[in-house]
Amino acid sequence: MAERRECDVAIVGAxxxxxxxxxxxxxxxxxxxxxxxxxxxxxxxxxxxxxEGKVVELGGQWIGPTQDRIYALIAExxxxxxxxxxxxDSIALVRGKRYRYPGEMPGMxxxxxxDFAQAVARIDRMAKRVPLDRPWDAPRARTWxxxxxxxxxxxxxxxxxxxxxxxxxxxxIFAAEPEDISLLAALFYVHSGTSFEVxxxxxxxxxxxxxxGGSQLVSTRLAEGLADAVQLEAPVRRIRQTASSVQVxxxxxxxxxRRVVVAVPPTLAVRIDYHPPLPGGRDQLLxxxxxxxxxxxxxxxxxxxxxxxxxAGFAWSPxxxxxxxxxxxxxDGSPGVLSSFIVGRKARSLGxxxxxxxxxxxxxxxxxxxxxxxxxxxxxxxxxxxxxVWTRGCYGAHFPPGVWTQFGPLLREPVGLIHWAGSxxxxxxxxxxxxxxxxxxxVAQEVLA
Amino acid sequence: MAERRECDVAIVGAxxxxxxxxxxxxxxxxxxxxxxxxxxxxxxxxxxxxxEGKVVELGGQWIGPTQDRIYALIAExxxxxxxxxxxxDSIALVRGKRYRYPGEMPGMxxxxxxDFAQAVARIDRMAKRVPLDRPWDAPRARTWxxxxxxxxxxxxxxxxxxxxxxxxxxxxIFAAEPEDISLLAALFYVHSGTSFEVxxxxxxxxxxxxxxGGSQLVSTRLAEGLADAVQLEAPVRRIRQTASSVQVxxxxxxxxxRRVVVAVPPTLAVRIDYHPPLPGGRDQLLxxxxxxxxxxxxxxxxxxxxxxxxxAGFAWSPxxxxxxxxxxxxxDGSPGVLSSFIVGRKARSLGxxxxxxxxxxxxxxxxxxxxxxxxxxxxxxxxxxxxxVWTRGCYGAHFPPGVWTQFGPLLREPVGLIHWAGSxxxxxxxxxxxxxxxxxxxVAQEVLA
Numbered sequence: 074m075a076e077r078r079e080c081d082v083a084i085v086g087a088x089x090x091x092x093x094x095x096x097x098x099x100x101x102x103x104x105x106x107x108x109x110x111x112x113x114x115x116x117x118x119x120x121x122x123x124x125e126g127k128v129v130e131l132g133g134q135w136i137g138p139t140q141d142r143i144y145a146l147i148a149e150x151x152x153x154x155x156x157x158x159x160x161x162d163s164i165a166l167v168r169g170k171r172y173r174y175p176g177e178m179p180g181m182x183x184x185x186x187x188d189f190a191q192a193v194a195r196i197d198r199m200a201k202r203v204p205l206d207r208p209w210d211a212p213r214a215r216t217w218x219x220x221x222x223x224x225x226x227x228x229x230x231x232x233x234x235x236x237x238x239x240x241x242x243x244x245x246i247f248a249a250e251p252e253d254i255s256l257l258a259a260l261f262y263v264h265s266g267t268s269f270e271v272x273x274x275x276x277x278x279x280x281x282x283x284x285x286g287g288s289q290l291v292s293t294r295l296a297e298g299l300a301d302a303v304q305l306e307a308p309v310r311r312i313r314q315t316a317s318s319v320q321v322x323x324x325x326x327x328x329x330x331r332r333v334v335v336a337v338p339p340t341l342a343v344r345i346d347y348h349p350p351l352p353g354g355r356d357q358l359l360x361x362x363x364x365x366x367x368x369x370x371x372x373x374x375x376x377x378x379x380x381x382x383x384x385a386g387f388a389w390s391p392x393x394x395x396x397x398x399x400x401x402x403x404x405d406g407s408p409g410v411l412s413s414f415i416v417g418r419k420a421r422s423l424g425x426x427x428x429x430x431x432x433x434x435x436x437x438x439x440x441x442x443x444x445x446x447x448x449x450x451x452x453x454x455x456x457x458x459x460x461x462v463w464t465r466g467c468y469g470a471h472f473p474p475g476v477w478t479q480f481g482p483l484l485r486e487p488v489g490l491i492h493w494a495g496s497x498x499x500x501x502x503x504x505x506x507x508x509x510x511x512x513x514x515x516v517a518q519e520v521l522a
Numbered sequence: 523m524a525e526r527r528e529c530d531v532a533i534v535g536a537x538x539x540x541x542x543x544x545x546x547x548x549x550x551x552x553x554x555x556x557x558x559x560x561x562x563x564x565x566x567x568x569x570x571x572x573x574e575g576k577v578v579e580l581g582g583q584w585i586g587p588t589q590d591r592i593y594a595l596i597a598e599x600x601x602x603x604x605x606x607x608x609x610x611d612s613i614a615l616v617r618g619k620r621y622r623y624p625g626e627m628p629g630m631x632x633x634x635x636x637d638f639a640q641a642v643a644r645i646d647r648m649a650k651r652v653p654l655d656r657p658w659d660a661p662r663a664r665t666w667x668x669x670x671x672x673x674x675x676x677x678x679x680x681x682x683x684x685x686x687x688x689x690x691x692x693x694x695i696f697a698a699e700p701e702d703i704s705l706l707a708a709l710f711y712v713h714s715g716t717s718f719e720v721x722x723x724x725x726x727x728x729x730x731x732x733x734x735g736g737s738q739l740v741s742t743r744l745a746e747g748l749a750d751a752v753q754l755e756a757p758v759r760r761i762r763q764t765a766s767s768v769q770v771x772x773x774x775x776x777x778x779x780r781r782v783v784v785a786v787p788p789t790l791a792v793r794i795d796y797h798p799p800l801p802g803g804r805d806q807l808l809x810x811x812x813x814x815x816x817x818x819x820x821x822x823x824x825x826x827x828x829x830x831x832x833x834a835g836f837a838w839s840p841x842x843x844x845x846x847x848x849x850x851x852x853x854d855g856s857p858g859v860l861s862s863f864i865v866g867r868k869a870r871s872l873g874x875x876x877x878x879x880x881x882x883x884x885x886x887x888x889x890x891x892x893x894x895x896x897x898x899x900x901x902x903x904x905x906x907x908x909x910x911v912w913t914r915g916c917y918g919a920h921f922p923p924g925v926w927t928q929f930g931p932l933l934r935e936p937v938g939l940i941h942w943a944g945s946x947x948x949x950x951x952x953x954x955x956x957x958x959x960x961x962x963x964x965v966a967q968e969v970l971a
Contacts, residue, residue, distance in 0.1 A: 218701060219670060219673060219676070219700075219701040220669065220670055220672065220701075221668060221669055221670060221673070221923045221924075223668040223669065223923070223924075224668060224669045224670070224673050227668070250924050250928070251668075252667060252668040252669070252704075252923040252924040253922075253923065253924045255701075310759075340792070340809045343789070343793065344792065346793075350909070350911045352873075352874070353815075353873045353906050353907075353908030353909035353914070353915070354870060354873055354874055354908065356908065356914050357812060357813065357815060357870070357908050357914070357915055360789045360812035360813060360914065360915070361812045363806060363809035363810045364806065364809060366802075366806060418928055421803060421806070421928050421929070424801075424802045425801070425803055457802055458802075459802030459803065459805065459806050460799070460801065460802035462799045465802070465805050465806070465809065466802070466806055466809070473702075473922040473923065474670045474672070474701040474702065474922065474923065475670075475672075475699050475701035475702045479699070479867055479870050480870070
């Protein structure tokens with residue numbers, strides 16, 4: 074029989090958003106209960122144990138300047154950060170040529186680099202015109218929401234090489250293809266994360282810092298603080314509400330509460346059975362926010378041997394299944410870890426392969442980037458987030474054409490006693506860990522008000 | 523306790539697709555069980571009782587030439603058809619002007635009409651190049667799937683008036699906005715339904731005939747033939763499969779079968795809990811097929827008084843919330859029924875209003891189309907299909923940019939012992955009742971093979 078529990082606020086999902094909301098509501102003296110489907114907390118953050126106390130992340134991992142809320146949170150939890158490794162040269166494989174270069178850009182044709190820079194400047198200029206809390210009120214919202222980012226990308230850069238480079242950056246930023254996303258949504262996202270440069274760089278950008286102990290540690294610490302107010306292996310199947318109370322049913326419990334916060338990705342939120350049913354608009358909004366697609370892989374070596382060769386470990390190509398790799402070794406550089414990102418269309422194909430074939434494709438790519446030695450790691454791990462039942466795709470949900478302008482105002486609007494959190498609901502750093510924290514803070518305020 | 527049942531093939535959903543599949547599988551000597559969430563059969567077809575044995579449809583209703591499978595089915599079931607009423611003049615309200623005209627097109631500026639005709643010809647020409655069973659293999663598939671239908675619509679017609687007219691037609695055809703749909707998807711759909719003209723016209727087109735007794739009668743008759751092999755009020759929550767058997771769990775039954783056919787809209791299919799979980803690609807496909815949005819309203823009068831004034835009852839405007847109205851009276855013209863269609867963006871706004879406000883908006887529109895008397899019916903009924911828990915939007919699902927080319931090959935591919943039906947899976951007449959019948963026939967063949 075289902076265990077019966079009571080609390081002021083029930084929270085669906087023990088990712089960052091749900092746990093932050095729970096902490097703040099509990100700190101304000103209300104009782105909470107976080108219901109988590111998995112046997113672990115952390116949602117889209119997940120540590121992989123490398124042995125000897127070392128970890129690397131299979132999910133979200135970086136933080137950077139202006140992500141003030143996640144920095145504040147980890148400081149409060151007594152967690153340290155360390156800088157991402159980026160000393161040394163990078164590698165680019167473009168149209169049969171191998172570029173080895175220091176700094177941000179390979180020594181390509183100046184015309185291509187200028188074209189690329191101009192396209193980026195245009196994105197930033199347009200992005201600044203999108204109001205973060207009301208993207209549908211941007212001066213050209215309807216026009217920008219009518220077309221895909223891909224249509225813009227066909228038009229804006231003048232050279233095929235700049236377009237192809239921009240495509241690599243954009244699919245890396247969204248874990249989706251430019252045709253999956255409306256231009257307005259892309260501009261909102263860039264503005265939400267400050268600028269194209271901030272989104273795409275390490276030092277000074279969104280990939281600047283890493284978290285000592287792995288990003289999942291943030292959720293683990295939050296959950297420790299909540300003690301038995303977190304219930305694992307309790308997937309929420311049904312939410313019933315009356316005018317004054319909610320009842321949340323999981324596979325192992327029935328929880329009576331005064332409010333409920335749903336803090337899971339949109340495509341999972343719509344799979345819960347609501348009574349009374351969600352209004353048509355809310356349901357249709359949730360139908361329209363699919364998750365991105367990324368396979369993240371880690372190759373582990375005795376040491377980060379590329380560093381001795383003056384390489385940063387960062388390499389990219391528009392042509393290979395692995396769009397980019399980077400040095401993701403622990404703070405002390407032992408063991409060496411190269412992480413591969415397969416995103417968008419390429420992840421959708423590779424995800425259909427068997428694990429062994431997938432491993433081979435990834436290691437072949439790494440070898441092409443950094444040499445044969447890189448193709449023979451002592452260990453290999455990967456995760457296709459679209460196959461994870463309690464996520465169904467990473468990094469986050471994206472907004473196809475027409476969604477922001479037709480459904481946007483419903484995104485954060487409570488439905489009776491049901492409130493909505495999750496990084497996808499955040500105006501600032503939407504889709505990032507910082508956005509998740511902000512959404513937890515916003516929803517806690519809402520519930521406590 | 524859940525009732526236990528056994529059969530060869532369990533079928534999820536007693537809409538046309540599921541019932542046709544069930545009939546054919548049963549005819550082949552296999553035992554079937556159709557599990558339906560609602561307390562009725564028919565899915566997106568639903569009769570409204572007008573009293574005295576008269577009905578009108580709240581959902582899908584028309585059939586027309588080349589829809590051979592639905593015609594064959596209704597003939598087999600002994601059901602009759604009658605022609606849609608279209609004698610008399612039509613009305614168009616465009617930019618403050620009122621046009622009353624016979625035939626297909628208002629007497630507008632010849633340049634506009636030529637521009638419109640040319641744009642339609644271009645759509646048809648491109649549509650013919652999309653292979654119905656493999657839209658992703660169209661010669662320009664990637665290019666066409668990268669942009670929205672709206673982007674094409676901004677570019678192709680030369681005049682704003684033709685563009686606005688085309689917009690009315692397209693939103694009426696899709697119950698979605700041109701920005702919601704990829705150009706490739708729109709072209710596939712037009713080809714799937716023969717041509718733009720066939721999709722948009724009455725005599726000789728997809729709206730040519732109506733079904734005596736209402737379209738839901740087809741499902742009712744099919745269900746009668748299946749007797750107690752149809753279980754109502756049995757929403758399927760979970761499907762478990764092993765290498766050789768499936769177990770389908772509903773709120774009232776647990777069904778053991780050798781195969782299962784899922785014949786519900788994609789956004790409902792993804793809400794079922796599958797064990798083992800669906801592959802990532804399949805889940806992400808289902809995340810990406812949102813339902814269209816339509817509110818259909820019926821105003822009932824003692825008689826179809828507009829006929830005496832030489833009017834067909836058909837009227838349309840790009841500017842009003844109700845995009846078009848039409849004479850939907852029973853075969854004998856008694857009572858008079860005017861049906862209103864609110865589609866896409868307009869349905870998304872109007873769906874957020876209270877029923878009384880919605881009724882007022884609709885009746886105001888009807889009065890503007892056909893005069894004050896039309897604004898005072900003896901009865902009024904409407905249905906917002908996005909609020910229907912076991913449909914969540916009509917007419918059907920649409921394909922946003924990037925979906926056909928990245929996920930299309932998965933659309934009909936079985937997952938172990940799970941087979942997929944529903945009008946959205948049909949190559950021919952996708953999205954229509956005929957497509958539903960064809961998908962039922964195709965899946966029955968698959969299962970019996």
